[in-house]
Amino acid sequence: xxxxxxxxxxxxxxxxxxxxxxxxxxxxxxxIDQVSLPExxxxxxxxxxxxxxxxxxxxxxxxxxxxxxxELEDHYLTAFNDAMHYNFxxxxxxxxxxxxxxxxxxxxxxxxxxxxxxxxLTDNL
Amino acid sequence: MKDLKDxxxxxxxxxxxxxxxxxxxxxxxxxxxxxxxxxxxxxDKTYHEGFSEGCHTLIYCIKKKGxxxxxxxxxxxxxxxxxxxxxxxxxxxxxxxxxxxxxxxRSYTRxxxxxxxxxxxxxxxxxxxxxxxxxxxxxLNKNFCxxxxxxxxxxxxxxxxxxxxxxxxxxxxxxxxxxxxNFIYTFFFKIANGFGRDATTMIELTDWELDFYExxxxxxxxxxxxxxLQKRADVLRAFYLTHYQTMNSN
Numbered sequence: 001x002x003x004x005x006x007x008x009x010x011x012x013x014x015x016x017x018x019x020x021x022x023x024x025x026x027x028x029x030x031x032i033d034q035v036s037l038p039e040x041x042x043x044x045x046x047x048x049x050x051x052x053x054x055x056x057x058x059x060x061x062x063x064x065x066x067x068x069x070x071e072l073e074d075h076y077l078t079a080f081n082d083a084m085h086y087n088f089x090x091x092x093x094x095x096x097x098x099x100x101x102x103x104x105x106x107x108x109x110x111x112x113x114x115x116x117x118x119x120x121l122t123d124n125l
Numbered sequence: 126m127k128d129l130k131d132x133x134x135x136x137x138x139x140x141x142x143x144x145x146x147x148x149x150x151x152x153x154x155x156x157x158x159x160x161x162x163x164x165x166x167x168x169d170k171t172y173h174e175g176f177s178e179g180c181h182t183l184i185y186c187i188k189k190k191g192x193x194x195x196x197x198x199x200x201x202x203x204x205x206x207x208x209x210x211x212x213x214x215x216x217x218x219x220x221x222x223x224x225x226x227x228x229x230x231r232s233y234t235r236x237x238x239x240x241x242x243x244x245x246x247x248x249x250x251x252x253x254x255x256x257x258x259x260x261x262x263x264x265l266n267k268n269f270c271x272x273x274x275x276x277x278x279x280x281x282x283x284x285x286x287x288x289x290x291x292x293x294x295x296x297x298x299x300x301x302x303x304x305x306x307n308f309i310y311t312f313f314f315k316i317a318n319g320f321g322r323d324a325t326t327m328i329e330l331t332d333w334e335l336d337f338y339e340x341x342x343x344x345x346x347x348x349x350x351x352x353x354l355q356k357r358a359d360v361l362r363a364f365y366l367t368h369y370q371t372m373n374s375n
Contacts, residue, residue, distance in 0.1 A: 081351050
């Protein structure tokens with residue numbers, strides 16, 4: 001899925017990008033690629049974990065600005081957690097299963113959220 | 126009940142873990158707690174950082190014991206002195222006069238506390254020094270001693286009650302949930318951050334500790350997917366305990 005975004009580059013970020021010759025959109029893309037609950041929890045020790053940690057910290061801090069359905073969040077995160085259950089014996093095969101199960105749960109969560117949000121449209125039919 | 130006096134203070138494991146994580150000494154935290162409990166703040170209804178928390182801890186502990194009305198056998202011979210001086214402190218606490226700061230008012234109560242202190246008999250806090258272990262002592266000020274005698278509580282009971290509510294795991298488990306840590310933990314956290322402390326000394330951390338604090342930050346975020354408060358706390362508790370045991374393995 002693609003999305004066009006408009007960003008204000010801060011001075012410090014702009015300076016760094018210019019010095020290291022990094023395109024801001026490339027940087028943002030790389031960061032986005034890292035943000036994944038299934039990937040993080042199926043193998044928490046991997047190097048590209050910082051994107052997800054940043055996201056988790058972000059939703060912790062911006063709690064008031066996030067409008068999330070608590071019931072669905074509790075339900076699906078609990079299911080997610082049960083499926084992951086701290087994948088400590090991270091054999092490649094186990095990681096793979098974990099990853100796909102986790103991603104499946106996230107898809108179901110999204111589906112449930114969208115259904116919930118469009119409920120007002122279908123309710124009065 | 127008499128035996129309680131001679132028993133050593135029991136320090137809960139969770140409290141030891143908390144002090145170890147935030148690198149504060151157990152005696153220092155307890156001393157700050159003792160120093161922030163005063164008769165004046167027990168009666169002053171406005172919030173004063175540290176003092177209000179300290180006094181509320183005391184009130185809850187007394188309520189738990191079921192002794193809300195102070196009488197106490199220590200005061201049997203000085204009931205008039207007690208009620209007179211308490212009344213004076215109460216007047217001072219409720220008095221609002223321009224230019225009167227709380228610290229000034231609190232210091233004015235010293236003579237009233239002294240009168241009670243000198244008149245009462247001492248059963249519950251017979252000495253001003255309390256031994257935490259063979260080498261560490263706590264100083265019990267007059268305010269604290271008077272309160273112990275008034276409410277018939279041993280210093281040990283107040284201190285143990287205070288410590289029993291401090292758990293880093295439980296407090297961190299609340300983050301990102303609808304819950305808030307209890308006020309006693311909040312008080313502890315203030316102390317850990319330097320409140321009432323001489324925090325000018327630099328802390329040196331080993332590589333192992335640095336790794337721990339990095340992992341601690343990550344794990345606090347990771348538990349986002351655990352929605353049960355108790356389960357969250359358990360995960361954190363196990364993690365913090367391992368740290369404590371490694372730090373104090375010898």
